[in-house]
Amino acid sequence: MGLSQDQVRRYGRQLLLPEFGVRGQERLLRASALLIGMGGLGSPAALYLAAAGVGRLGLLDSEPVEAGNLHRQVLHDTQAIGRSKVDSAQARLRALNPAIEVVALRERLEASNALRVLESYDLVLDGSDNMPTRYLANDACVLLGKPLVHGAAIRLQGQVLTILPRRSACLRCVFPEPPQAGELPSCQAEGVLGSVTGLIGALMAHEALKLLGGFGTPLADRLLTFDGIASGWREVPVRRDPQCAVCGDHVQTSDIRRIVHAAAAV
Amino acid sequence: MAITVRIPTPLQRLTNGQGEVQCDGKTVAELLGDLERRHPGVKERICDETGKLRRFVNVFVNEEDIRFMQGDQTAIKDGDEVSIIPAIAGGAS
Numbered sequence A: 001m002g003l004s005q006d007q008v009r010r011y012g013r014q015l016l017l018p019e020f021g022v023r024g025q026e027r028l029l030r031a032s033a034l035l036i037g038m039g040g041l042g043s044p045a046a047l048y049l050a051a052a053g054v055g056r057l058g059l060l061d062s063e064p065v066e067a068g069n070l071h072r073q074v075l076h077d078t079q080a081i082g083r084s085k086v087d088s089a090q091a092r093l094r095a096l097n098p099a100i101e102v103v104a105l106r107e108r109l110e111a112s113n114a115l116r117v118l119e120s121y122d123l124v125l126d127g128s129d130n131m132p133t134r135y136l137a138n139d140a141c142v143l144l145g146k147p148l149v150h151g152a153a154i155r156l157q158g159q160v161l162t163i164l165p166r167r168s169a170c171l172r173c174v175f176p177e178p179p180q181a182g183e184l185p186s187c188q189a190e191g192v193l194g195s196v197t198g199l200i201g202a203l204m205a206h207e208a209l210k211l212l213g214g215f216g217t218p219l220a221d222r223l224l225t226f227d228g229i230a231s232g233w234r235e236v237p238v239r240r241d242p243q244c245a246v247c248g249d250h251v252q253t254s255d256i257r258r259i260v261h262a263a264a265a266v
Numbered sequence B: 001m002a003i004t005v006r007i008p009t010p011l012q013r014l015t016n017g018q019g020e021v022q023c024d025g026k027t028v029a030e031l032l033g034d035l036e037r038r039h040p041g042v043k044e045r046i047c048d049e050t051g052k053l054r055r056f057v058n059v060f061v062n063e064e065d066i067r068f069m070q071g072d073q074t075a076i077k078d079g080d081e082v083s084i085i086p087a088i089a090g091g092a093s
C-alpha cells in the first residue's frame, strides 16, 4: 500500500523503529479498536491510539463530562462540561488526527448490544468503571475471539492484563466470579490520581499498539500491577484455567452466549 | 527468616504504609492469622466472615496462585514470598 508523504512526516518517529517500521504503520492504519469508557483510562489510551494512526477507533460511553472528571480525563476540557463524553472525545481526536475514523457510540455496554458493538473491531480496550461491564466485555471478547486489553485503576494503584481469548488467562480465569455491587471500592468513593490512570491508560494503548502493529510480546498470562505509593511495578503470572466458565476447555459457544445474556441481570 | 507478604496498595494503610511485611505460618491460613495479629483489620479485607478468601482476592505463593495449589492450606516455609492481589473495578467515570 505504501505511505503518503503526509503519513511519513506525521509518523516518522515511529517508522524509525525497526520493530514497528512501515509494516507496523500499515497494519495500524488498517486496524480498528474499540474503547469501552472515555474516562481516566480511555482518555490517554484513545489519545495515543489516535496519534499513532489506528485507522478506526470506536468510543463507547453514555455519560456526560463533569467537572470532577477533568483532573484525570485528559481528553476533555473545561468547555466540554455537560457535553457527552464520546462527542467531546471524538472532536478532540479528530483534531489530533483528521486522517483516522472516530466513531462515537453514546451507549453503555449491555448484554443486548455487546456482541453487535464489539464485532466490527479488531481489538477491545476495557477502561470501564464497574465489574459487570468488565465481565461482560471479557465474556463477549472470548465469544468473539477478540483480544482484550484489561486495565483498572483506583486510588494509587492499577492493573493491566492482555487477554488472548482461549490462549491466555481471561478475567474469569484470574477472578472467577464478579464481586457483588458494593463489594469493591469505586473511584467515586475512594478517589484516584490522574497520573495513575494516565500510566495505566498509556500502558493499555501500548499493549494495543503491539498487538495491532504486530510486534513485541503481549502482556498475556502476566497480571502487571502498579503501586503508586512506592512507584513500583510488579507482575504475577496468571494462567488460563481449563475449568474457566467462559474460556475453559469444555465450554460451548452457546454456554458463553448464555453467560453474556445473564450479565444483563446484574 | 520469615515469610515476606506483599501488601496491595489500599491495605498499606493498615500496615503503617509498608508494601511488604514479615509474617510466620506453616500454611497460608496460618500466615493470614499472623498477619491479622500484627496488623489488625487486614484479614477482613482478604477473607469473608467464615474465614474463606474473598472471591475477588487472589493469593500467590512464590508467584503461584494458591487456587491451583491447596488453597489456604497451601504449605509455606521461611523465605517464601506471598502476594495478595485484589481485583480492581475502577476506570472511567
Ligand SMILES: [Zn+2]
Binding pocket: A169, A170, A171, A172, A173, A174, A240, A241, A244, A245, A246, A247, A248
Ligand atoms: Zn477464562
